Amino acid sequence: MKRYIPLLFICFLIGTLMSCNEVKSSRTENNSENEEEIEKPTSTADLFEKEILSKDISAPWGITWLDDSKALITHKQGSVYVMENDEITDSISGLPSPYTSNQAGYLDIKAHPKYNENGWVYMTFAKPEGDGGSTTLIRFKLDGNKATELEELYQTMPITNTGIHFGSRIIFDNDGYLYFSTGERGVKENAQDLTNDMGKIHRLQDDGEIPSDNPFYEEADAKKSIWTYGNRNVQGMVYDAENNKIYATEHGPMGGDELNLIEKGANYGWPEITYGIDYDGSIISELQEKEGMEQPLHYWDPSIATCGLMLYTGDKFPEWKNDIFSGALAKTHVARLTLDDEDKVLNEEKLLDGIGRVRQVAQSPDGYVYVLTEGPGQIIKLLPKK
Numbered sequence: 001m002k003r004y005i006p007l008l009f010i011c012f013l014i015g016t017l018m019s020c021n022e023v024k025s026s027r028t029e030n031n032s033e034n035e036e037e038i039e040k041p042t043s044t045a046d047l048f049e050k051e052i053l054s055k056d057i058s059a060p061w062g063i064t065w066l067d068d069s070k071a072l073i074t075h076k077q078g079s080v081y082v083m084e085n086d087e088i089t090d091s092i093s094g095l096p097s098p099y100t101s102n103q104a105g106y107l108d109i110k111a112h113p114k115y116n117e118n119g120w121v122y123m124t125f126a127k128p129e130g131d132g133g134s135t136t137l138i139r140f141k142l143d144g145n146k147a148t149e150l151e152e153l154y155q156t157m158p159i160t161n162t163g164i165h166f167g168s169r170i171i172f173d174n175d176g177y178l179y180f181s182t183g184e185r186g187v188k189e190n191a192q193d194l195t196n197d198m199g200k201i202h203r204l205q206d207d208g209e210i211p212s213d214n215p216f217y218e219e220a221d222a223k224k225s226i227w228t229y230g231n232r233n234v235q236g237m238v239y240d241a242e243n244n245k246i247y248a249t250e251h252g253p254m255g256g257d258e259l260n261l262i263e264k265g266a267n268y269g270w271p272e273i274t275y276g277i278d279y280d281g282s283i284i285s286e287l288q289e290k291e292g293m294e295q296p297l298h299y300w301d302p303s304i305a306t307c308g309l310m311l312y313t314g315d316k317f318p319e320w321k322n323d324i325f326s327g328a329l330a331k332t333h334v335a336r337l338t339l340d341d342e343d344k345v346l347n348e349e350k351l352l353d354g355i356g357r358v359r360q361v362a363q364s365p366d367g368y369v370y371v372l373t374e375g376p377g378q379i380i381k382l383l384p385k386k
């Protein structure tokens with residue numbers, strides 16, 4: 001590990017004159033006694049080609065696979081599409097309509113890790129209520145392409161009619177717990193307030209019950225599903241099953257998008273600490289760090305508008321193994337981050353620059369990479385270059 005900093009420093013110096021084309025990462029071997037450093041290229045744009053599978057969905061949001069060849073894709077405006085062998089074939093009927101103001105709509109979708117045994121599919125969406133709505137977690141099964149046994153597992157509170165910052169992503173960990181994220185709905189103070197659900201990451205059992213070992217379970221007035229707080233608007237979340245770690249990205253204001261390592265009960269600081277400023281140029285906080293609040297592993301200034309997150313674990317792109325990929329809505333690319341085994345970011349590469357507003361980056365069970373964009377709406381598959 002100690003060799004990384006000198007190597008990177010040398011890379012930096014050399015990089016001013018010529019390109020420095022690799023960094024070393026031992027992250028792939030970090031459970032091994034014989035830790036071995038592997039070469040990680042800093043530039044991988046020549047290693048893959050892209051195939052546009054569909055241009056028919058204007059705002060695809062989330063994707064999950066039911067098996068090697070069948071996936072479900074949420075469409076923000078309120079549809080779930082079926083993709084079989086890389087073709088959109090149908091949509092799912094029988095699901096509730098969403099609140100669709102501004103950023104609201106259908107959000108993430110995730111098959112249960114034991115989908116083969118129990119058939120459950122989980123989805124977050126902005127559920128309409130009064131003249132507003134709130135991020136709500138549901139699950140359902142499929143009878144053909146019809147949703148059945150629909151259950152509402154958790155409706156976040158309070159309901160508001162702002163059209164911004166709904167989150168949301170869903171992941172499962174190795175023990176079968178479900179985590180889903182929310183945004184603070186544009187009310188900054190929500191994120192530090194444990195008595196509401198906004199600006200948090202929540203942890204539930206797969207049936208929606210709240211685990212009694214959640215960090216604020218015993219705290220009076222606190223929402224007992226909270227796993228972390230001080231999160232502005234988490235729209236990227238991925239589970240590293242090999243190392244039992246959760247990574248999440250959240251939008252900053254103007255500047256200050258973050259990649260965070262998500263840990264039980266931790267406070268990620270919004271709005272008390274931030275690397276960004278408000279959209280009108282005003283200062284939100286003078287502080288970038290504070291005791292008791294987590295520092296991001298990485299932040300983007302200017303903001304790229306982080307959305308969607310993937311940890312690549314497949315075998316189709318060996319050079320990408322264990323790299324983290326974040327979508328960029330505003331900056332319309334995919335950011336590839338190479339981390340060492342202490343989660344220090346060694347390298348960032350911009351891929352697919354100008355591809356569209358990237359909403360999600362995901363790995364299929366067979367190790368290909370799928371990129372969902374809006375403006376234009378596209379389902380894109382990345383394949384190793386022949």
Ligand SMILES: [Ca+2]
Nearest residue numbers: 258268269270
């Ligand atoms: Ca933060």
